Amino acid sequence: MNFSHKYWMKKAIEQAKLGQTPYGAVIVKSESEYITAFNTTKTDGPQAHAEMNAIQKLAQLKPYISKDLKLYTTFEPCPMCMSALVWAGIGQLIYGASIEDAAKHGHQIHITSQDIAGKAWYDIEISKNIARQDCLKLFEL
């Protein structure tokens, strides 16, 4: 129960708040082994999305079977982050609100995570709308 999608998404939301942006991410290996990250584009440059910052820390989870990792993120990953997920070989993506939701607040590259997953060389399971309303509220902070 404690380790449902909602449990991990809550952690991603906490990360977003910590970074004072709507974007937080968690990569889960097991109940006790996971990486957290938030968006740091203001200080680290345009590539420093929450998911990228998490993927950059992947070595902390070694050894791991990449296909068994799960990436949780408050908003659907943009094509940069989704492609990074593919390069990392992560098997499962779980997100809150969509790129279309985020696009109401600024520029987005309108390519869905499913579009990118469809071009990968392995199967990626995608779950969406997890705690979506709570994720949308992150734009009100």
Add this chain to the structure above:
Amino acid sequence: MNFSHKYWMKKAIEQAKLGQTPYGAVIVKSESEYITAFNTTKTDGPQAHAEMNAIQKLAQLKPYISKDLKLYTTFEPCPMCMSALVWAGIGQLIYGASIEDAAKHGHQIHITSQDIAGKAWYDIEISKNIARQDCLKLFEL
């Protein structure tokens, strides 16, 4: 003459050789101000493509007008790197060989740089096949 596309692509190729991979990149602000980088995925993780490593160092070129920057890369950027180019607001992409060329040597995410550029909120000029043969040879190193 010295500062033609081929001049900068030569620098990108030098970077690739330095990193002992086929992938090198240069971001050019002016004749004397530019960033160089190569692929470091073996040591830094799956997101450490040459273009990402270059974009991560963008602050070194400050102040700059992002639209005036040019990104040179030995191979067409994958959707991760191309989307990072878009987030960085870079106005011009110049590449050697294509994603299709690279795909002969391993997995690729088959979305072209033009596909990503077409989803951006500003115009991006793309030049391809610059020193393509020399770039292809980088796979023989």
